Amino acid sequence: xxxxxxxxxxxxxxxxxxxxxxxxxxxxxxxxxxxxxxxxxxxxxxxxxxxxxxxxxxxxxxxxxxxxxxxxxxxxxxxxxxxxxxxxxxxxxxxxxxxxxxxxxxxxxxxxxxxxxxxxxxxxxxxxxxxxxxxxxxxxxxxxxxxxxxxxxxxxxxxxxxxxxxxxxxxxxxxxxxxxxxxxxxxxxxxxxxxxxxxxxxxxxxxxxxxxxxxxxxxxxxxxxxxxxxx
Amino acid sequence: xxxxxxxxxxxxxxxxxxxxxxxxxxxxxxxxxxxxxxxxxxxxxxxxxxxxxxxxxxxxxxxxxxxxxxxxxxxxxxxxxxxxxxxxxxxxxxxxxxxxxxxxxxxxxxxxxxxxxxxxxxxxxxxxxx
Numbered sequence: 295x296x297x298x299x300x301x302x303x304x305x306x307x308x309x310x311x312x313x314x315x316x317x318x319x320x321x322x323x324x325x326x327x328x329x330x331x332x333x334x335x336x337x338x339x340x341x342x343x344x345x346x347x348x349x350x351x352x353x354x355x356x357x358x359x360x361x362x363x364x365x366x367x368x369x370x371x372x373x374x375x376x377x378x379x380x381x382x383x384x385x386x387x388x389x390x391x392x393x394x395x396x397x398x399x400x401x402x403x404x405x406x407x408x409x410x411x412x413x414x415x416x417x418x419x420x421x422x423x424x425x426x427x428x429x430x431x432x433x434x435x436x437x438x439x440x441x442x443x444x445x446x447x448x449x450x451x452x453x454x455x456x457x458x459x460x461x462x463x464x465x466x467x468x469x470x471x472x473x474x475x476x477x478x479x480x481x482x483x484x485x486x487x488x489x490x491x492x493x494x495x496x497x498x499x500x501x502x503x504x505x506x507x508x509x510x511x512x513x514x515x516x517x518x519x520x521x522x523x524x525x
Numbered sequence: 526x527x528x529x530x531x532x533x534x535x536x537x538x539x540x541x542x543x544x545x546x547x548x549x550x551x552x553x554x555x556x557x558x559x560x561x562x563x564x565x566x567x568x569x570x571x572x573x574x575x576x577x578x579x580x581x582x583x584x585x586x587x588x589x590x591x592x593x594x595x596x597x598x599x600x601x602x603x604x605x606x607x608x609x610x611x612x613x614x615x616x617x618x619x620x621x622x623x624x625x626x627x628x629x630x631x632x633x634x635x636x637x638x639x640x641x642x643x644x645x646x647x648x649x650x651x652x653x654x655x
Contacts, residue, residue, distance in 0.1 A: 328586075328593045329568050352593040373594055374537060374562035382591065414567075423590050439592040443536060443581075 295325070295347055295516045297500065298365040298447055300507035302350075306445035310369040312493055316480050322359040322459045325349050327418070327438065331525045334416055341459045348522055351449040353438030354418035359457035360465055362476040366448040373441040381448050382425050382437050388490040389427055389435050389452065392483035398470050400429045419453060419463045427452075430469040452479065526623045528557070532639070533648035534599035536581075537562075539623065540642060549633040551600055555587070557622045558652045563589045566615050571607040572629055578602060580638035585628060596628065600638040606630040 427435030437450035537559035
């Protein structure tokens with residue numbers, strides 16, 4: 295989370311650029327959406343022993359275990375522009391195409407109904423929003439954003455296989471019988487993203503400055519009791 | 526409030542300035558354009574009374590279906606009142622953004638930020654230009 299925040303900070307600098315980051319988690323971890331109350335985790339028994347973090351992006355809780363997480367950061371001229379909202383669509387449509395190449399048929403959720411906030415399920419993958427990636431009736435891909443004045447962070451997750459810590463959520467493997475590794479998905483997805491977002495791929499690591507920012511975000515934000523329990 | 530008589534920040538907050546007991550008090554809200562662009566707001570984090578804010582600093586947050594966005598203070602001052610009713614009536618932000626949808630009242634401690642605010646016509650142009 296701190297690295298993603300550092301990349302968001304980096305994107306907001308005058309020399310800011312787009313960065314796409316894929317990662318998985320060393321331990322099964324529950325990430326809360328920015329506005330979720332930490333005590334809500336108690337209602338989800340299967341993940342109660344898992345580590346807990348709070349994202350700076352919106353949406354519902356995600357159990358990071360048998361899944362692939364991505365973050366996308368980019369400078370934006372206007373946080374309210376259609377372009378900012380279109381990154382959901384672009385990343386999700388590119389995922390649908392990449393999965394199709396791997397033999398998995400998915401579609402974009404057309405839902406337009408609005409569920410009152412109080413009635414939203416705790417888990418992100420039990421919620422539905424337009425553009426969510428649906429496979430055999432279940433949500434397997436979703437994203438949420440944090441928009442600053444001049445930069446945007448989009449977090450997303452793809453459920454590859456069901457986790458014992460969230461057994462109510464089937465992954466691609468349970469839904470299709472196809473076991474797709476994170477590496478295989480990344481290999482298929484990257485060139486499609488490159489095409490959809492008109493990006494030129496250049497593999498890189500965090501700069502020294504970004505690493506320093508990430509450390510400070512651990513110390514001042516994500517590693518703090520106040521951040522975790524702010525709601 | 527008549528939205529044509531308000532001042533606007535480039536970051537889409539509106540401001541109405543009034544004098545009260547010799548102090549300048551700014552009522553601040555979110556423009557109708559911004560509320561519509563944010564789409565389906567589900568939550569607002571209001572500032573705290575007594576909170577000091579600086580020009581361009583985040584003083585609150587809103588969550589739409591999937592995105593969290595900051596609200597930026599167009600002025601420097603101290604929050605003296607917040608619209609608590611928004612927590613249960615977010616609809617007011619879209620149905621009456623310049624009235625019942627006000628967000629906070631801030632007592633100015635410096636007038637430096639005022640010069641950078643836009644009038645209604647200039648703000649409208651900014652929105653049209655995208």
